[in-house]
Amino acid sequence: xxxxxxxxxxxxxxxxxxxxxxxxxxxxxxxxxxxxxxxxxxxxxxxxxxxxxxxxxxxxxxxxxxxxxxxxxxxxxxxxxxxxxxxxxxxxxxxxxxxxxxxxxxxxxxxxxxxxxxxxxxxxxxxxxxxxxxxxxxxxxxxxxxxxxxxxxxxxxxxxxxxxxxxxxxxxxxxxxxxxxxxxxxxxxxxxxxxxxxxxxxxxxxxxxxxxxxxxxxxxxxxxxxxxxxxxxxxxxxxxxxxxxxxxxxxxxxxxxxxxxxxxxxxxxxxxxxxxxxxxxxxxxxxxxxxxxxxxxxxxxxxxxxxxxxxxxxxxxxxxxxxxxxxxxxxxxxxxxxxxxxxxxxxxxxxxxxxxxxxxxxx
Amino acid sequence: xxxxxxxxxxxxxxxxxxxxxxxxxxxxxxxxxxxxxxxxxxxxxxxxxxxxxxxxxxxxxxxxxxxxxxxxxxxxxxxxxxxxxxxxxxxxxxxxxxxxxxxxxxxxxxxxxxxxxxxxxxxxxxxxxxxxxxxxxxxxxxxxxxxxxxxxxxxxxxxxxxxxxxxxxxxxxxxxxxxxxxxxxxxxxxxxxxxxxxxxxxxxxxxxxxxxxxxxxxxxxxxxxxxxxxxxxxxxxxxxxxxxxxxxxxxxxxxxxxxxxxxxxxxxxxxxxxxxxxxxxxxxxxxxxxxxxxxxxxxxxxxxxxxxxxxxxxxxxxxxxxxxxxxxxxxxxxxxxxxxxxxxxxxxxxxxxxxxxxxxx
Numbered sequence: 001x002x003x004x005x006x007x008x009x010x011x012x013x014x015x016x017x018x019x020x021x022x023x024x025x026x027x028x029x030x031x032x033x034x035x036x037x038x039x040x041x042x043x044x045x046x047x048x049x050x051x052x053x054x055x056x057x058x059x060x061x062x063x064x065x066x067x068x069x070x071x072x073x074x075x076x077x078x079x080x081x082x083x084x085x086x087x088x089x090x091x092x093x094x095x096x097x098x099x100x101x102x103x104x105x106x107x108x109x110x111x112x113x114x115x116x117x118x119x120x121x122x123x124x125x126x127x128x129x130x131x132x133x134x135x136x137x138x139x140x141x142x143x144x145x146x147x148x149x150x151x152x153x154x155x156x157x158x159x160x161x162x163x164x165x166x167x168x169x170x171x172x173x174x175x176x177x178x179x180x181x182x183x184x185x186x187x188x189x190x191x192x193x194x195x196x197x198x199x200x201x202x203x204x205x206x207x208x209x210x211x212x213x214x215x216x217x218x219x220x221x222x223x224x225x226x227x228x229x230x231x232x233x234x235x236x237x238x239x240x241x242x243x244x245x246x247x248x249x250x251x252x253x254x255x256x257x258x259x260x261x262x263x264x265x266x267x268x269x270x271x272x273x274x275x276x277x278x279x280x281x282x283x284x285x286x287x288x289x290x291x292x293x294x295x296x297x298x299x300x301x302x303x304x305x306x307x308x309x310x311x312x313x314x315x316x317x318x319x320x321x322x323x324x325x326x327x328x329x330x331x332x333x334x335x336x337x338x339x340x341x342x343x344x345x346x347x348x349x350x351x352x353x354x355x356x357x358x359x360x361x362x363x
Numbered sequence: 364x365x366x367x368x369x370x371x372x373x374x375x376x377x378x379x380x381x382x383x384x385x386x387x388x389x390x391x392x393x394x395x396x397x398x399x400x401x402x403x404x405x406x407x408x409x410x411x412x413x414x415x416x417x418x419x420x421x422x423x424x425x426x427x428x429x430x431x432x433x434x435x436x437x438x439x440x441x442x443x444x445x446x447x448x449x450x451x452x453x454x455x456x457x458x459x460x461x462x463x464x465x466x467x468x469x470x471x472x473x474x475x476x477x478x479x480x481x482x483x484x485x486x487x488x489x490x491x492x493x494x495x496x497x498x499x500x501x502x503x504x505x506x507x508x509x510x511x512x513x514x515x516x517x518x519x520x521x522x523x524x525x526x527x528x529x530x531x532x533x534x535x536x537x538x539x540x541x542x543x544x545x546x547x548x549x550x551x552x553x554x555x556x557x558x559x560x561x562x563x564x565x566x567x568x569x570x571x572x573x574x575x576x577x578x579x580x581x582x583x584x585x586x587x588x589x590x591x592x593x594x595x596x597x598x599x600x601x602x603x604x605x606x607x608x609x610x611x612x613x614x615x616x617x618x619x620x621x622x623x624x625x626x627x628x629x630x631x632x633x634x635x636x637x638x639x640x641x642x643x644x645x646x647x648x649x650x651x652x653x654x655x656x657x658x659x660x661x662x663x664x665x666x667x668x669x670x671x672x673x674x675x676x677x678x679x680x681x682x683x684x685x686x687x688x689x690x691x692x693x694x695x696x697x698x699x700x701x702x703x704x705x706x707x708x709x710x711x712x713x714x715x716x717x718x719x720x721x722x723x724x
Contacts, residue, residue: 090657095672101630107607112629137630206673206707209694213674236607357402357693357715358640358654358677362550362601363429363445363475363524363586 024280024288025211029199031279032218033187036272037089038195041184044082048173048180051079051145055173059166064158072169073149073256079176080142080258084265086183088225089273091207091217092194093186099179103141107232107250112138113147120168121153127167129174141179144172150255212353218273218282220355223343225270230336233263238320240333248317257315263332264309271302282347291350294342301339308332395682398440398456399691399720400428403713410442410452412459413697416709420459425450429475430525430719434506436483437462440721447472447491447546453510456723465510470494471502472546475718476525479506480533480567486510487535487567489523497543497553499523501535501565516570519563521554524586529594534573535565536596538585542603555603560585562598562616576622580610589644593617597625597649597662599639612639613651615665625649627660627667634658634670640718641679643688650688650700652676659690659700671705673698678720685724691716 022030054075058068083103086094094100105113116139121127132140147153153165185191198217201208208214235241237250237259251259275281286295308331312319319325348355396414401421403409408424410431429445434453439462444450449467454460467473470493477488486504491497492515499518504510518526520539527536541560543553562585564573578585582604590596595617602610609632611624636655643650649662652673659671659679676698678691688700689708693715697708 091672098630098634098670101628105630109607109609137628203710203712204707206696206698206705209696209710209712213694231606354404354693354715356654356675358675358718359657359693361640361654361677361718363718 024285025215026199027280028218028276028282028285029211029214032273032276032281033195033199035276035279036269036281037086037092038187040082040085040089040269040272041180041187044079044086045177045180045184047075047079047082048177051075052170052173052177055170059162059170063160064162066158069149069154069158076142076145076149077256077258080146080253080256081261081265083142084262085269088221088228088266088270090221090224092198093183093192096186098137099183101137102179103176105138105141105143106252107236108138108143109250112136113143114151117144117147117153117168121164123164127164127171129171129178132168132171132175139168140172141176145169145176146253146255148172212351215282215285215351216348216353216355219343219347219351219353222270222274222282223340223355225266226336226340226343229263229266230333230340233259233266234329234333234336238316238329240329246320248320251317254317257317259316260309260312260314264306267302267306267309271299271306274298274302286347286350289350291346294346294350298339298342298347301335301342305332305335305339308335395684395722395724396456397680397689397691397697397720397722398431398433398442399678400424400431400442400445400717401695401711401714402427402717403715409714410440410454410459411711411714412440412456413709413711418711419457420454421714422452422454422459422461424452425464428717430477431721432477432479433721433723434479434483434486435723437506441477441486443475443477443488444473445717446474447493447544447550448475449473451477451488451510463510465504465512468502468512468515471500471515474522474524478526478528478535480528480535482532485513485567487526487528489518489526489537490515491522491544491546493545497521497545499537499539501526501537501567501570503567514570516565516567517572519565519572519575520559520561522560522584525588527588527590527596528567529564529590530592531594533567535567536588536590537563537565538588538598539563540584540586540601541581542584552603555582558582558584558603560600562588562596562614562622576616578614578622579624580604580608583610583612585614587639587642589642589649591644591646595644597642597644597651598622599642599651601639602637606637609633610637612637613642613649613660613662615649623665625662625665625667631660631667631670635660640677641690643679643681645681645683645686645688648688650679650690652679652690654693661700671700673705675715677718678716680720680722682722683724689720689722691720 058072148169201214239246275283283295410422412419427445431442438456440456442452451465453463471490474489488502490502492500500515503514522540522542524540539561541558562576583600588598600612613625614622634656635653638655641652647664654675654677661668675693695711695714699706
């Protein structure tokens with residue numbers, strides 16, 4: 001009998017320990033940081049390194065042909081895809097000294113990338129990394145490399161009279177790698193460890209004075225990401241607003257025709273930031289706070305959005321006006337609208353968090 | 364125990380125990396005081412003074428406040444209602460005791476800002492003459508006679524917002540936002556297509572309009588401004604046009620034919636998300652806050668210098684003693700712009716600091 005009591009007492013104790021383990025908010029911050037944010041940055045770091053190495057080799061060739069250009073473009077694509085994975089993360093090292101500007105300039109309504117690049121390469125002296133870093137941020141990263149590899153300079157690069165284009169390519173790839181390194185070091189526990197700053201909120205923590213502020217950073221990232229997808233990546237370039245006219249030159253990565261892929265990657269990474277995969281993410285936090293239905297609805301909408309964009313077989317630049325594409329894009333647009341409203345209003349309300357006070361003032 | 368001690372304790376208790384924070388740099392040492400309107404997490408509004416790591420006073424407010432200015436001759440803090448509020452509260456700057464509660468004249472409401480002229484003898488406020496279709500007027504109040512309203516004059520446009528006094532202590536620089544709102548339509552903007560924002564100079568004695576300057580786009584609503592000791596105005600805009608457009612949001616003016624846009628690359632303006640909440644200047648330095656962009660931009664001699672990230676930042680003021688700018692945000696934080704980084708001066712965890720602040724040393 002006594003033995004049975006012991007067993008019962010032990011099992012109660014075990015279940016109590018399980019219940020009190022790590023507070024769900026803490027688990028969510030630590031897991032999302034370790035399982036999502038850090039690996040995504042690691043990928044960007046490694047792809048940017050490969051791109052930079054490829055650019056040095058490419059420019060060292062005595063003669064370049066279309067195969068070399070295709071290989072060069074392949075490495076740019078991989079680096080660009082890795083960037084799309086972290087593009088929407090709006091807090092942490094990326095905000096220090098505006099790293100995102102150095103990586104991508106978009107939308108480019110005034111064709112500044114082409115104009116500034118052409119201006120920059122018209123020079124007598126060679127283009128070094130420091131020279132590029134002193135130039136406009138518009139031509140320092142992925143956007144400039146896309147112009148070099150997919151627009152007018154591409155011909156010059158393979159025809160053997162590249163002028164300063166290859167030096168620009170090489171310097172921009174190196175610069176990109178430096179930025180990626182800075183971001184990775186910024187987050188990494190062995191570097192500046194922003195992960196800890198984020199996951200350990202407190203009164204003396206300027207960025208995260210309480211746990212709600214840390215959780216808000218993820219919600220704001222999701223809101224920003226979905227808003228950007230809906231408005232900047234779909235509505236404006238495709239003229240989805242009332243009376244809107246399509247302007248495919250406002251699509252992201254229109255030169256390489258990668259806007260569809262970029263949307264797909266954004267959605268996958270936003271969903272990862274939301275769920276933290278198999279670990280404890282924002283979705284689990286919602287469920288633990290009694291908002292399981294809302295959590296599942298958001299998961300389902302991310303899935304719907306992903307299948308809508310994945311169902312398109314060709315690039316948005318070429319085929320956005322095709323009726324089948326139009327239908328899928330409309331559906332995607334509507335799903336994003338639902339997601340946005342859930343993330344902006346229902347999620348903060350379920351977690352008793354206010355997103356922005358002065359930001360919503362309007363005075 | 365003095366009355367001040369008692370009220371301070373009571374107020375601190377009301378505040379739910381403001382957090383007394385460790386050793387804060389700069390402000391804690393100098394005893395500088397910060398004045399600001401605030402809202403708590405239960406959506407109750409207060410008028411506050413913070414100093415040396417804690418609230419000196421936290422007075423319940425009749426509604427949501429906006430700006431506050433210090434009247435040194437009478438040691439008062441004058442808090443203005445956020446538009447379309449119709450109250451103005453004059454509090455003792457030390458204790459927070461209410462010295463006067465002024466109601467807007469019939470047919471007028473406040474826009475949340477005011478300034479003093481003539482060594483603090485007169486208070487000039489931005490008001491809406493909504494009874495006559497929404498013309499902007501400047502109310503004149505006698506600070507030596509219980510803030511009695513003496514007169515009014517045209518602001519030179521619709522929707523006058525912030526105004527400052529030039530170093531001559533007489534000329535007013537007024538940011539006319541250009542947006543028509545009427546109390547029966549709450550805060551709805553009624554004239555976005557035809558709005559005509561302007562920076563106007565007005566003689567506070569005669570009411571004469573001395574000059575009017577329009578921004579390069581008619582939907583760049585000019586709202587907040589500051590003046591340096593040379594009489595140079597820096598004015599911040601909120602863009603009400605298509606959000607895909609990128610426009611400079613800060614302009615300077617001192618005698619030129621046109622407003623001079625501050626110089627920065629497009630991404631700098633993009634980061635502000637079309638919205639400047641406060642402008643503060645000192646000598647050739649300027650800071651502007653954007654709660655939508657979660658950033659503070661730093662400018663010198665008309666050129667962009669740096670950007671600092673701070674969540675929901677809005678209030679901004681210059682501490683004349685430490686020679687540093689200070690900012691406040693919706694997370695209850697007070698943050699000084701150090702030479703290279705932001706320094707946290709303190710936090711009142713249950714308060715969200717509203718749009719503007721003032722500092723005394």
